[in-house]
Amino acid sequence: MQRDSWRSAVTVASREEITICEDEVRSLYGHLEKMTDLVAVWEVALSDGVHKIEFEHGTTSGKRVVYVDGKEEIRKEWMFKLVGKETFTVGAAKTKATINIDAVSGFAYEYTLEINGKSLKKYMENRSKTTNTWVLSLGGADYRVVLEKDTMDVWCNGQKMETAGEFVEDGTETHFSVDDHSCCIKAVSSGKRKEGIIHTLIVDDREIPETVE
Numbered sequence: 001m002q003r004d005s006w007r008s009a010v011t012v013a014s015r016e017e018i019t020i021c022e023d024e025v026r027s028l029y030g031h032l033e034k035m036t037d038l039v040a041v042w043e044v045a046l047s048d049g050v051h052k053i054e055f056e057h058g059t060t061s062g063k064r065v066v067y068v069d070g071k072e073e074i075r076k077e078w079m080f081k082l083v084g085k086e087t088f089t090v091g092a093a094k095t096k097a098t099i100n101i102d103a104v105s106g107f108a109y110e111y112t113l114e115i116n117g118k119s120l121k122k123y124m125e126n127r128s129k130t131t132n133t134w135v136l137s138l139g140g141a142d143y144r145v146v147l148e149k150d151t152m153d154v155w156c157n158g159q160k161m162e163t164a165g166e167f168v169e170d171g172t173e174t175h176f177s178v179d180d181h182s183c184c185i186k187a188v189s190s191g192k193r194k195e196g197i198i199h200t201l202i203v204d205d206r207e208i209p210e211t212v213e
Contacts, residue, residue, distance in 0.1 A: 037063065040099070040111040042120060045213040047131065047146045048092040048158040055086075055099050059107060066099065082109070090115075092158060128213070134201045135211045138181050144211075145178070147185055147199055154185065171197075178203070 037056040044051045056065040062079030065072065066086055073088045087098045098114040115123040132147045146155040154161040154176055161176045171188035184202045201208040 037065075039109070040113075042113045044090060044097070044113075044115060044120065045124070045127070045133075046091045046093065046095055047148055047153070047155040048160075049144065050213075051090050053090065053097065053099075053113065055111060057082075057101065057109065057111070059109065064101075092160075124213075132185075132199045132201075133211045133213055134208045136201075136203060136208050138179055138203070141179065143178055145183070145201060145208075147174075147201075149197070149199065 037058050038054060039057045040055045042053045044053060051069055052067075054067040056063065056067075058064075059082060061077065062082050064074065064076045064079060064086055066074040066088055068088065068090055074086050083101050083103050085098050085100050087096065089095060090097045096116055098117075100112045100114065102110045102112070104110050113120045118126065130149050132149065134145045136143050136145070143157055147153075148155075152163075152165065152174060154163050154174060156176075156178055161178075163174050163176045165172060165174045168186075171186060174185040174187070176183050181204055186200045186202060187197050188200075190196060190198045201210075
């Protein structure tokens with residue numbers, strides 16, 4: 001009897017261990033199953049910051065979910081049509097963004113992001129011509145300063161700054177302050193038609209190198 005009881009105890013223990021393992025596998029599988037709906041992630045650099053766009057597309061149910069900086073912007077659970085587009089806005093300036101869903105072949109799909117009606121690549125190429133960006137550290141904190149050259153608006157860490165502009169002998173200066181630090185963007189002519197105006201950020205009498213995004 002003692003031997004039979006010992007065998008029974010071992011069998012029960014083994015079954016419990018197997019059950020636990022199966023639950024863990026089911027939990028892991030369920031998590032992976034949810035993650036498989038995430039089909040595209042983009043990062044978009046705008047004046048008020050770099051925004052992360054995530055898109056979930058259930059190719060069985062047609063589900064479409066759009067997240068901007070982790071916040072759900074669009075959710076459609078059942079869509080009969082698997083191709084199409086979703087339009088929403090990004091950032092403080094409510095910049096228009098569109099995700100296009102196109103069938104490639106069979107059950108394969110292609111996802112492209114447009115910003116203000118242009119492909120993301122084209123938009124960023126154009127943006128590099130109309131903005132200047134500087135990333136710097138002040139007092140242990142990181143700051144991202146963006147100048148919109150067409151309007152001369154200045155943004156810092158997502159906030160539009162109050163500025164004061166003045167004409168100087170060799171161009172213009174745009175003054176503002178960041179965390180009690182004196183900042184100035186100097187604009188001078190390069191003397192070359194292709195290069196145009198050169199903008200330089202000076203913080204506490206120190207020139208800050210431009211950042212390429």
